[in-house]
Amino acid sequence: xxxxxxxxxxxxxxxxxxxxxxxxxxxxxxxxxxxxxxxxxxxxxxxxxxxxxxxxxxxxxxxxxxxxxxxxxxxxxxxxxxxxxxxxxxxxxxxxxxxxxxxxxxxxxxxxxxxxxxxxxxxxxxxxxxxxxxxxxxxxxxxxxxxxxxxxxxxxxxxxxxxxxxxxxxxxxxxxxxxxxxxxxxxxxxxxxxxxxxxxxxxxxxxxxxxxxxxxxxxxxxxxxxxxxxxxxxxxxxxxxxxxxxxxxxxxxxxxxxxxxxxxxxxxxxxxxxxxxxxxxxxxxxxxxxxxxxxxxxxxxxxxxxxxxxxxxxxxxxxxxxxxxxxxxxxxxxxxxxxxxxxxxxxxxxxxxxxxxx
Amino acid sequence: xxxxxxxxxxxxxxxxxxxxxxxxxxxxxxxxxxxxxxxxxxxxxxxxxxxxxxxxxxxxxxxxxxxxxxxxxxxxxxxxxxxxxxxxxxxxxxxxxxxxxxxxxxxxxxxxxxxxxxxxxxxxxxxxxxxxxxxxxxxxxxxxxxxxxxxxxxxxxxxxx
Numbered sequence: 001x002x003x004x005x006x007x008x009x010x011x012x013x014x015x016x017x018x019x020x021x022x023x024x025x026x027x028x029x030x031x032x033x034x035x036x037x038x039x040x041x042x043x044x045x046x047x048x049x050x051x052x053x054x055x056x057x058x059x060x061x062x063x064x065x066x067x068x069x070x071x072x073x074x075x076x077x078x079x080x081x082x083x084x085x086x087x088x089x090x091x092x093x094x095x096x097x098x099x100x101x102x103x104x105x106x107x108x109x110x111x112x113x114x115x116x117x118x119x120x121x122x123x124x125x126x127x128x129x130x131x132x133x134x135x136x137x138x139x140x141x142x143x144x145x146x147x148x149x150x151x152x153x154x155x156x157x158x159x160x161x162x163x164x165x166x167x168x169x170x171x172x173x174x175x176x177x178x179x180x181x182x183x184x185x186x187x188x189x190x191x192x193x194x195x196x197x198x199x200x201x202x203x204x205x206x207x208x209x210x211x212x213x214x215x216x217x218x219x220x221x222x223x224x225x226x227x228x229x230x231x232x233x234x235x236x237x238x239x240x241x242x243x244x245x246x247x248x249x250x251x252x253x254x255x256x257x258x259x260x261x262x263x264x265x266x267x268x269x270x271x272x273x274x275x276x277x278x279x280x281x282x283x284x285x286x287x288x289x290x291x292x293x294x295x296x297x298x299x300x301x302x303x304x305x306x307x308x309x310x311x312x313x314x315x316x317x318x319x320x321x322x323x324x325x326x327x328x329x330x331x332x333x334x335x336x337x338x339x340x341x342x343x344x345x346x347x348x349x350x351x352x353x354x355x356x357x358x
Numbered sequence: 359x360x361x362x363x364x365x366x367x368x369x370x371x372x373x374x375x376x377x378x379x380x381x382x383x384x385x386x387x388x389x390x391x392x393x394x395x396x397x398x399x400x401x402x403x404x405x406x407x408x409x410x411x412x413x414x415x416x417x418x419x420x421x422x423x424x425x426x427x428x429x430x431x432x433x434x435x436x437x438x439x440x441x442x443x444x445x446x447x448x449x450x451x452x453x454x455x456x457x458x459x460x461x462x463x464x465x466x467x468x469x470x471x472x473x474x475x476x477x478x479x480x481x482x483x484x485x486x487x488x489x490x491x492x493x494x495x496x497x498x499x500x501x502x503x504x505x506x507x508x509x510x511x512x513x514x515x516x517x518x519x
Contacts, residue, residue: 058380062390320380321373336366 002298005121032124036114040262045075047261051315058319079254087250090153097151102248102255104144109259109266112138116269117195117278119300130191131183131274135176138225138266141259142168148256149244160243163233163326167224170333171231174221177341181214181348182207182274185357195278200285202277206358210348215275217341219310222267223317224329227260230321231329268310272303276310279303285358402484407467409488410437410460412500413479419508420501421479424455428471428480436465455501462488463496 011031015024049064049072056063064071090098114124115134125133142165149161185207186194197203204211224231233243245256272278279299283291324332351357391400402408414420424441438459444452472480490496 054384057384057388060383060386060389062388062392065392316377316380320376 003121004119004300008121036110036124040110040113041079041258043265044258044261045079047265047311048075048078048257050311051261054312054315055319058316082251082254082257085250087252090247092153093247094151094153097147098247099252101144101148101151102252102259104147105141105259106144106255108137108139108141108144109262111140112266113262115191116266116303117191117273118303119279119298122279122300123192126190126192129189131179131189131194131270134191134266134270135172135179138263139168139172141263145244148248152244152247154247157244157246160233160246164227164244166326167227167231167233167329170330171221171224171337174217174333174337174341175225177338177345178214178218178221179270179274181210181341181345184345184348184352185211186274191273191278194273195280198277198280200283201358202275202280202282204275207348207351208357210344210351211275213340213344214348215271217337217344218271218275219313219317221333221337222271223314224333226263226267226314228264228314229318230323232318232323233326233329264311264314265307268307268314269303271310272306276306277302278306397487402486404484406484406486407469407482408485409462409483409498410465410471410500411481411483412458413481414502414505415508418502418505420455420505421477421508422455422458422501423477423507424453425476427474427476431470431474433468433470434464434466436461437471455507458500459497460500461497463493 012024012028015027019027052074053063053071064074067073067077111125112134115126115130115137117123117126127133145164145168146161149157149159149164152158182194182203183189185203186197188194188197194203198206204215207214245253248256279302281291281294281297281299281302283294393400412420412422424439426439426441429437429439438457438461439455440457440459441453441455444454446452467482469482472482488496
């Protein structure tokens with residue numbers, strides 16, 4: 001299986017050969033930043049297209065089909081429109097916070113994006129508390145959302161931001177606990193270590209019952225975390241006219257929009273990493289021939305394939321279930337998901353201690 | 359406690375049923391019409407009321423006896439009949455249609471004219487590309503050039519649009 005670290009190491013040596021170490025590090029940081037932002041933007045455009053197509057198919061429509069073949073250039077056209085739109089100045093807003101909020105949201109999202117293992121040796125941030133770091137930075141986004149609602153000087157925005165705050169803080173708990181369950185099984189917080197640990201079977205199969213429960217809980221909590229339907233009350237187009245980003249226009253709105261889709265990608269990516277083996281091919285212990293055939297599929301294709309499946313499931317949720325009320329939302333978290341999660345964590349500890357997993 | 363578990367499982371099951379339903383819709387045939395591309399194949403359903411026509415047969419005969427019932431019934435004054443009195447060879451006076459004017463722009467497609475026509479010589483046809491640049495172009499003359507009333511009352515089936 002191809003190891004991408006060969007390429008990165010080659011670039012590193014090339015740069016160190018022609019310039020001093022400090023300069024090489026700076027150049028590498030810039031290159032990585034560019035690559036990340038480019039990947040971020042491209043994935044966001046692709047996701048917007050996919051979302052519109054999937055939504056259309058669930059409603060017996062065709063979706064975008066005019067701009068480019070099969071409407072493939074639709075989201076590019078939308079992006080150009082968004083870029084050349086005016087950013088409208090709004091009276092009586094807190095100018096500094098109003099301008100700052102979309103950047104906080106997008107920075108949190110990009111930093112979490114950098115932690116994902118895209119392929120063998122293709123990971124930007126990888127250190128011993130990687131998954132913990134990922135949860136921590138992805139939670140920063142909520143500060144941006146609260147700021148956006150507060151600084152907008154608009155009651156709908158404020159209600160949207162407050163709902164978002166209550167929702168995210170509640171569901172952060174479930175996400176954290178279900179990730180913790182898987183960390184108990186893997187025995188490491190390092191993202192690359194978690195992926196390597198699934199070389200002889202994905203954790204979803206290795207951890208059997210507790211892993212499956214954690215997977216379902218993670219999916220529900222992850223959907224809530226990204227403010228997507230059925231948990232889209234912070235935006236609730238029909239009641240709050242888009243909630244916290246009502247007052248934003250032009251590219252500032254674009255940042256919220258991008259971050260929303262990329263957060264879905266990150267949630268799906270973490271689900272793929274923790275439960276479905278990240279970029280690790282499907283290996284069945286004992287079937288050497290089968291494992292070898294699976295190894296021929298590039299690791300990056302495995303990762304994006306799994307993430308694609310997870311994203312489809314999340315979109316499937318959105319276009320199936322009606323929106324929850326705020327009290328139903330909080331009841332689901334505090335009365336159902338949290339107790340189940342705690343019991344499940346206990347179950348997982350028992351499974352690991354008595355070596356009941358595969 | 360028992361209630362809690364039963365409700366939880368029942369709720370989970372209903373969610374799965376919902377997801378199964380939407381998945382079936384996902385793979386269903388799409389209803390979107392891709393209009394300009396499919397204008398060759400696109401067939402409107404029979405009862406679609408596109409525009410009013412006066413039915414003519416192969417000999418350029420129509421059935422209109424210029425009775426004016428359609429004109430009276432039209433709620434919008436969309437139909438204007440011009441007729442003249444003609445004396446035929448037998449010396450009988452007869453009302454003959456000169457012009458059947460139909461203003462497509464003010465028609466509400468109620469079909470009262472078609473229903474009340476004693477000769478059954480009016481019909482709506484399912485055409486739909488009617489956009490024009492001026493209102494004047496929407497006013498049509500429905501009796502064809504050089505057409506005349508059929509010698510006998512024509513049965514609706516023998517006349518084609």
